[in-house]
Amino acid sequence: xxxxxxxxxxxxxxxxxxxxxxxxxxxxxxxxxxxxxxxxxxxxxxxxxxxxxxxxxxxxxxxxxxxxxxxxxxxxxxxxxxxxxxxxxxxxxxxxxxxxxxxxxxxxxxxxxxxxxxxxxxxxxxxxxxxxxxxxxxxxxxxxxxxxxxxxxxxxxxxxxxxxxxxxxxxxx
Amino acid sequence: xxxxxxxxxxxxxxxxxxxxxxxxxxxxxxxxxxxxxxxxxxxxxxxxxxxxxxxxxxxxxxxxxxxxxxxxxxxxxxxxxxxxxxxxxxxxxxxxxxxxxxxxxxx
Numbered sequence: 001x002x003x004x005x006x007x008x009x010x011x012x013x014x015x016x017x018x019x020x021x022x023x024x025x026x027x028x029x030x031x032x033x034x035x036x037x038x039x040x041x042x043x044x045x046x047x048x049x050x051x052x053x054x055x056x057x058x059x060x061x062x063x064x065x066x067x068x069x070x071x072x073x074x075x076x077x078x079x080x081x082x083x084x085x086x087x088x089x090x091x092x093x094x095x096x097x098x099x100x101x102x103x104x105x106x107x108x109x110x111x112x113x114x115x116x117x118x119x120x121x122x123x124x125x126x127x128x129x130x131x132x133x134x135x136x137x138x139x140x141x142x143x144x145x146x147x148x149x150x151x152x153x154x155x156x157x158x159x160x161x162x163x164x165x166x167x168x169x170x171x172x173x
Numbered sequence: 174x175x176x177x178x179x180x181x182x183x184x185x186x187x188x189x190x191x192x193x194x195x196x197x198x199x200x201x202x203x204x205x206x207x208x209x210x211x212x213x214x215x216x217x218x219x220x221x222x223x224x225x226x227x228x229x230x231x232x233x234x235x236x237x238x239x240x241x242x243x244x245x246x247x248x249x250x251x252x253x254x255x256x257x258x259x260x261x262x263x264x265x266x267x268x269x270x271x272x273x274x275x276x277x278x279x280x
Contacts, residue, residue: 005216020220023245027197027216053215060221 011058194235194248
């Protein structure tokens with residue numbers, strides 16, 4: 001289990017792993033020695049908690065490193081107060097209204113054109129729904145999940161490569 | 174009164190370091206002991222909190238002379254101690270108000 005936890009440390013950002021990895025392994029080692037005195041169930045609960053903690057911790061560190069929220073204090077404050085750079089711009093609201101008006105106008109125009117044309121098309125009949133097998137459905141869901149995951153990872157990777165997470169550390173003179 | 178109220182794990186970590194400098198395992202044991210076994214931090218959670226407390230300047234690394242490899246002690250900074258005092262003061266006031274509200278009223 002300790003070996004598994006060592007591998008899980010590789011899920012952390014490199015900087016975090018280099019800074020705290022050795023300490024974390026030392027603490028896990030001491031806790032493992034302590035857990036030998038407890039029962040089998042307690043030991044499994046202990047390892048489940050440790051593994052869940054490492055997985056959640058790795059995810060949290062990646063999110064914090066990507067979003068640039070390096071300070072825990074800042075993280076807590078941001079949950080309750082929006083900062084100026086994250087305000088929803090008023091111009092976006094107006095732009096959305098203009099787009100909505102354009103879409104409504106396009107629909108009305110299409111209806112008018114449709115009404116003006118003579119009805120010369122033959123009756124097509126009801127459209128039959130496509131039949132999906134269970135395996136095909138699972139395959140489609142799996143592929144869609146992989147694609148969404150890959151896109152999410154690519155976005156996080158691009159943000160990290162762009163150095164956007166370091167913007168909050170800049171000190172303007 | 175920034176960043177208050179503190180979450181319970183963070184408050185317990187700061188309290189354990191208020192007593193004396195401690196390393197990771199000692200913090201975990203102390204948190205568990207102080208909370209009567211109610212709060213059991215995982216190693217990942219502890220080091221996530223430690224990193225953010227270090228970044229915020231609430232705690233700092235403490236060099237121990239006879240520290241074995243892989244063991245790093247931490248201690249409260251003046252800023253961390255001030256925040257802890259503010260939080261304790263806030264909790265005292267809250268407890269006082271709660272006691273007044275819940276006290277049986279004389280008719």
